Amino acid sequence: MKLTVSKGGFFMAKNTWWKKSVVYQVYPRSYQDSNGDGIGDLPGLTSRLSYIKDLGADVIWLNPIYKSPDRDNGYDISDYRSIQPAYGTMDDFEELLQKAHVLGLKIMMDLVVNHTSDQNKWFQESKKSKDNPYRDFYVWRDPVDGHEPNNWGSYFNGSTWKFDKTTGQYYLHLFAEGQPDLNWENPKVRDEVWKIMRYWLDKGVDSFRMDVINLISKPAGLPDGQKAPGEKYANVGKVVADGPRLNEFLQEMNQKVLSKYDVMTVGEMPDSTPKDAIKYTGLDSHELNMVFQFDHVGLAGNPDKRLGKWNDKPVKLVELKQSLSKWEKELNGKGWNSLYWNNHDQPRAVSRFATDNPKYRVKAAKMLGTTLHMMQGTPYVYEGEELGMTNVHYTKLSQYEDLESLNAYREFVEDEKIIDKTSMLKYLAAKSRDNARTPMQWDDNKNAGFTNGKPWFELNSNYQEINARDQIEDKNSVFSYYKKLIELRHNSDLIIYGDYELLDLEDSQIFAYKRHYNNQSLLVISNFTDKKLTRDYGQKKGNLLISNYPDDLDMEIRPYESKVYLFR
Structure with a gap:
């Protein structure tokens, strides 16, 4: 059933290319190695551009590729104008950029300017x-x-x-000791940042993802924060996020740099609220295009506040619906949202929000994709998500590489002794950032086709069952399903611009919502359980647009089923 493309309306008057785009995130170190050293690189990515184009993505977001001592996998930058040698050369980058543009793909760089490396x-x-x-x-x-x-x-x-x-x-240093924070109060610092941005934009880069950009303005006097009971330190995010001069700094950035280019900008903003985001991304704010918010990926924290995010509890669907819907409703007509389930800092989506049980994994991965891609905002697909890649389920501390994970283990198990080793390993298996950083699974050959050498990081052992080669030609694969979702979005103003209406917030099993635009509506129904359920949302009166099952049983909703209906 074809959706009509309508004209007019609030958002059409403000139309820009990034609202219709889908972003594909690449963690270069883990994507494709070209020279056998076991580390993904720029020539390797260039060789895979056709894969990303085939998926249907419009923009490739590159995690940092600048020169770095790699204490935090590239988020500690020692030289903003040089390529990390393990990834290649500036010539390699320029070839990647040129070939991407030939294919109609745009390149988004990761701008990390809250802090630098201590080697800078x-x-x-x-x-x-x-x-x-x-x-x-x-x-x-x-x-x-x-x-x-x-x-x-x-x-x-x-x-x-x-x-x-x-x-x-x-x-x-709000992050690692090797990541000292820049002093944005100093105008010379800001001028240097503007120069860096112009350097890459003048090369032809199309977009910036701005790392923790809402932390650049520190509160005057750097006062103590409020400590939670039992905590040794105050939560710095609650003290620093959205500081007093943030709007001023972002407006200056826009005036001095961004307004001079046709560029897409997304600001990573931990601890921001929708009201905050509207200030930065409002259609008349002259700052950024959209934000990455953390509400939904911050759900299911440990009841012991000292442990923060570290736990292995499943996310409650009612809380997930409440979180995502809050951003959909409050930004509608005022700002713009980023849609994502996972990225380089989050566990694999299918393991975290649904199930990676082989019996249901494919259905669950498609269900999550449907639920997200039918919302209002710009969707982000993290490498391997389009295959239904899962958490790696490590069982030993020696298997982990991520600085945050290792620091947490040392602090909570060895230093403060507030949790036992077995429990902390379970929490790492559920929440560690390393779950997202295992090498891309291209085929079922040695090292999953990622490298001819020794991989920099241990592969997920399920690459023989989950890999790109098997899925590209399989019309029933997760990859093929994601292609359909992206194609639907590209051809539908209803999906891109439609108003959002949540149905049955208190339903702890089904996530259902509607979208409305120019006398058309979508109904999205997703089952987040392994049970057969019955719900009547009037779906019999609609036309089935897409589903992760081959047939439609109307009011019966099967395990991890997701289906979308069009109403005219």
């Missing part, structure tokens, strides 16, 4: 002396009573402050 020349100069010209590029403070300047806790566990003996002061 700015920081190397900054720490030499208090009167160095680069000293004020970073946030330095004297000790307070012989201790850290405040009680902020790092996103990667422990304090946000690191003492430097050379000058007797602490520097601020």
Whole structure:
């Protein structure tokens, strides 16, 4: 059943290409190795561009490819104008960019400017002396009573402050010790960031994903935060996110750089609310196009607040519906949303939000794709999601590589002894970022077709059952289904622009909602359980548009079934 493409309406008047786009995220280190060193690289990605084009994506988001000591897998940048040698050369990047553009694919770079690497020349100069010209590029403070300047806790566990003996002061790092925060209050820092942005845009880059961009404006005086009972440090996100000058800095960025280019921008904004997001992405705000919010991926935290996200509890569907629907409703007509289930910082979607039980995995992966891609916003597909790749289910600490995971294990198990080893390993298996970073599963040959050498990171052992080669030609595969979802979105103003209406919030088994636009409506029904259920949403009166089952049993909704109906 074809959806009509209508004209007019609020969003059509404001139409821009990124609202109709689908983004495919590539974690370069794990995508495709071309030279046998076991590390994914730019020539490897270039060789796979046709695969991404076949899927139907419009934009490729590259996680950081800049020169880096790799303490946080590239999010600690030592040189913003150089390519990480393991990934190739600038010539390799320019070839990737050129060939992507020939295929009609745009390139999104990861802009990491809340912090740099401690190996960056700015920081190397900054720490030499208090009167160095680069000293004020970073946030330095004297000790307070012989201790850290405040009680902020790092996103990667422990304090946000690191003492430097050379000058007797602490520097601020909201993340790892090797990631000192830039001082955005210094106009010279901002000017340097604008130069970096222009450098890449002038090369032809089409988009920026801005890493933790809502943390760049720190509160005046850097005051202590409110500590939760039993916690050693205050949650820094609650103190720093959406600081007093953030709008000013983003407007300056737009005025000085972004407004000069036809560029797509998305700001990663932990701890932001829809009201915050509207300030940054509002149609008349002159700042960013959209935000990455964290509400739905932050659900199911541990009841023991000291452990934060670390647990293995399933997400409650009612809470998931409430979270996603809040952003759909509150941004409608005012801002723009990013739609995603997983990325390089999150566990695999099918394992986290549905099931990776082989009996239902394919149906569950398709169900999640349907639920998300029928919403309003720009969808993001993380590499391997289109295959239904799963969590890796490691059982030993030695198998993990992620800094956040290793720090958490050390703090909670070894230092503070607030959890036992077995439980923490279960939590890592459920929530570690490493679940998303195992190499891409291209075929069932040795190393899954990722490399001819020794992979930098252990592969998921299920690559013989889950791989791209098997799925590309299989019309019933997860890959083929994602192609259909993306094609539907490309051809439907209703899916892109339609208003959102949640149905039956308190239903703990079914996620159902409607979309409305120019006298057309969609009804989306998704079963998040392995049970046969019966629901009547009036679906008999609609025309089935897409489903992850080969037939339609009307009011009966089978395990992990998802179906979409069109009403005229």
